[in-house]
Amino acid sequence: MSENILKFSMNRCTSVERLDDNTLRSVCRLRDTFTCASVEILARLPDLEIIEARAQFHHEWLEPPDVDNILLKLPGVRIGAGMLKIIKGLVGEEEESRQISYMVEECCQAIIISLTRDILVQAPTSEEGKLEFFSKMVRDNIRLYNRCAAFAAGSRLVEGTEPPG
């Protein structure tokens, strides 16, 4: 075998930009050994509702899904808790649709994380300041408790915070 020569490579870029005061655009672009695809969604603030979605999809051997028809189902879906089940259900789980579904989810996750970024820039730089900042974050939004190792029992960030339930 030809050592050191790649057998597969993937590059996925997802970005978010604010088009105006009430509209966010998220775009996920994928290029891998077999696939060239992009998904774009527009989301409206303040309720983070998808108002438009479009996609392009080319794959080496998979038949292209009817992306226009599939994505017509997305407007009205809210980006937030429970969205993955809805997106998966609407876009479908056939092999041809899975990548599109995943890319829609990536777009939505990017919007959520982009809003998080606005919060995180306010975090202090000192260790003590960070501990307090993130501890308060869990206290204020108890759903974060146990969401990851940093917010699980035993972490300094949840000391003194009562678990939900």
Add this chain to the structure above:
Amino acid sequence: MLTFARNKLVSVAVKDRDRLSIHAILDDDIYGLEMDLDVGIENREILAIAGKWNRWTTPECSRAMPFLQEMKGDRIDEGIGDRINKVLGRRGCRHFANLLTECCHAATEAARVIRWENAKAARPDLSFRSFLKEEARGENNGSETGASEKSASTLRPSLPRVETVCGGREPAGPGGHGGEGRTEGFVIDLHAHSFPASSCSSASVDELIEEARRIGLSGICLTDHNHVWTSGQVEALRQKHRFPVFRGNEITTNQGDMLVFGLEKDIKGIITLEELRSEVVEAGGFMIAAHPFRGFLTFSTVQLGLTPEIAAQRPLFQLVDGVEVLNGKVTEKENGFSSSVAETLRLPATGGSDAHQASEVGRYATRFFVEVHTEAELIRALKSKEYVPVAFRARKRPVKLPEISLRGACER
């Protein structure tokens, strides 16, 4: 101008005759991480895994690293995505889980390329498309066709469902309602999930009912996800426990989850809210928007510019009969916000625990002012709007109830 960008790069090479070497990078405005993976070519077992943080957020993010090792020995098959999310995403770090998911997909695709190269060694003119067709027909020895064709199922992301902080304004509104502990009237927990009807629940239906009786509820309503209990089953449970048991259904629509009552139809998959509304109206049932703002207040309402008045304009509220304003699985702020919206719209408000384990039963419930013993009586009572949501079960710490005059809402 971009406000956020995430770049992911995954490269797969052959390490030796038996294993693939995968290197992956995730880099975005917040996180920077890398992952190296060895995967068996034949059986696609994760043989080695290592991760590295370059940039992170909290001082405790490093606690995620040991969970990477729990994926060692796992095999990349159709269920790997779910296992990554459960083991690494929920317990470790969802961003590492996201990157591992990409690695697993890449490993599967690389294995496909290697199988083609191997087949081509004996047949130099074998094109990739021809190879795939033959593999689909099972003509290539040891191709593991089925598993490889399903590889894309690993493409389910780890879920940053909730990234961060809530804040901003408190729900506004005068008055108060409900109260902890036992209350007067006929109190029913209108939202509970049992296993196995709801795979996400860990409580059997018997455990839920016994707990409801033990804590003094007047009744409990089974609202399993897209699951229809037959009237015979529910009657048998009533007889068995000598306790009022009702049936509903929590149905996922394109606009979120809805609690429906009086609908016999077994609905599978995602339905549009408009379609569900038609079904419920035709059946003479009742539909409640379940936890309508779950996760909405993850971000500051100020940041999003969200007010109850704006939120009340969401089209879904034109299609529901009521709003669940006390739900045991959302934050107090989110419940409070739901209350404000229900009041703005003058829609009836209900409470339900959304219990997924017995100890959660009755955290919130709905107090009716009439006795309710049958399904028909329940629907009639819901349509009467004569009820209030209540915090029924004593919590470990004081609960701040949404500030809203719910009595006013149900008196209209």
